[in-house]
Amino acid sequence: MQWTILGAGAIGSLFATHLLRTGQDVNLLDTRCARQHASHPMMLELLDGSFCMCELPCISHQAVSDLTLLLVTTKVWQVIPALEALVGKLPHSCPIVLLHNGMGPEEWLLTHFPQNPLLTGVTSCGAFKKDPHHIKHTGLGETWLGALNEAGTHYQSLIPPLANALGHAAWSDQIRERQWRKLVVNAIINPLTALYNQPNGMLSEHQAEVNALCEELHPLLIAESFTEPVTAWCEVIFKVAEQTAQNYSSMQQDLAHQRKTEIDYITGYLLQQAEKIGIKLPLHQDLYLKIKKLESTFTT
Ligand SMILES: NC(=O)c1ccc[n+]([C@@H]2O[C@H](COP(=O)([O-])OP(=O)(O)OC[C@H]3O[C@@H](n4cnc5c(N)ncnc54)[C@H](OP(=O)(O)O)[C@@H]3O)[C@@H](O)[C@H]2O)c1
Structure with a gap:
């Protein structure tokens, strides 16, 4: 399973770097620009004040048809514009996981990606992006994922790698x-x-x-x-x-x-x-x- 992160801001960079340092295959996607750098260097500042240098691979639009898992960590009002660019391009097998505060884009997602496994989550992890190449982990938190459609219920396997990376992650049958x-x-x-x-x-x-x-x-x-x-x-x-x-x-x-x-x-x-x-x-x-x-x- 390869994790593609859409929206490498504070939370996206936190998840990406923690997943990468715990051995997961991670890359970044930006649906706004056609040309991508090969990779994005990111320094992760851990809760104990130590640092970890990560090189996050970036993928281009051409690679979208090969995605195996898409984790969307934009601000809630950026979710629909970010995913609109992928309608008709993402393979139906690729699960889409939303992770944002607020509610609303779920209904749009169910309509526009009805065949994909769809999930949503909540997190109380804290992160602050000090600059484009420096992410500070500011607080341990809980991350809960749950399914938005029947196909999404088969992805409880996402929980162990997330829990290993973040310290806590769990599945919820009552995610709403x-x-x-x-x-x-x-x-x-x-x-x-x-x-x-x-x-x-x-x-x-x-x-x-x-x-x-x-x-x-x-x-x-x-x-x-x-x-x-x-x-x-x-x-x-x-x-x-x-x-x-x-x-x-x-x-x-x-x-x-x-x-x-x-x-x-x-x-x-x-x-x-x-x-x-x-x-x-x-x-x-x-x-x-x-x-x-x-x-x-x-x-x-
Ligand atoms: N930060 C926290 O500690 C925290 C904790 C719990 C929950 N949350 C929630 O998590 C969500 C994300 O918050 P955040 O603080 O991480 O926000 P953020 O730092 O603004 O991150 C969002 C990122 O998504 C990028 N983006 C927007 N559209 C994109 C696209 N089409 N393709 C690729 N990247 C795109 C943004 O780029 P630009 O900046 O260039 O627009 C930005 O880097 C929010 O709903 C927030 O409430 C945050």
Whole structure:
């Protein structure tokens, strides 16, 4: 099995270098440029502060018909444009694994690659790309994969090499539930920390706002078959915020660096799901519009 990584940013480079150093066959694909370098040197800075130099092979568009496994680690809003270039070119035997925050591209994937084994995942690993050739592993985390279609259920064999490379990886038969749980945490921590421009620990000073956002979301969560009371959701959010108190959320970082955020696939996805069943989320809508307004000052 050869791992092709589409989107060698922070998470993609972290996975690529860890897989490579544990003996896996790994290469990088960029669907935006036709000409590729033969390889991409990457220094992996490990959690203990040591370094490991890796040479990541790059493959060209011509090689797409030979792919055996595609791991997509772009930002969520880049997934569809990145994969559009592969429609009709990727062999039907090639599994596609999505690994991003937010939800939404799964439905597009099921429609456009119906014959491929399709999987999705969530990860709480932390990585920071210091420069194009230097990836810093910033936090151990859990990585869960699960199937999006029947063909995807046959790829539990991806778990041992991932677990060996990352320290943790596991299979989930309830991957959609895991995605939803992460989505809810992200939908509260990310926009609030981005708007207040503060690290995650700030949530403890905004308890009423967090409680109100959870309460508003609760009918949608019940409709999605989550049975726990609203207080349980609040507790999870405050716990994550406390455990990551010094960290800046990805949305805060994106806005601070004038980059497009993942809000359309986090809060935007929740708003779409709520609208489908006639639930109104005015507080979340307000957060969404505020982030979009800030984003519009530097995106076209
Ligand atoms: N970083 C973390 O610690 C972390 C932790 C958990 C989850 N996540 C999630 O993981 C996802 C990726 O995050 P990230 O921090 O790794 O983002 P990132 O650093 O921006 O990485 C995305 C990479 O994909 C590249 N890309 C975009 N379109 C491409 C294409 N068509 N072909 C090849 N490469 C393409 C981007 O290149 P350009 O920069 O040139 O556009 C960028 O290098 C996000 O959903 C994020 O929320 C991140």
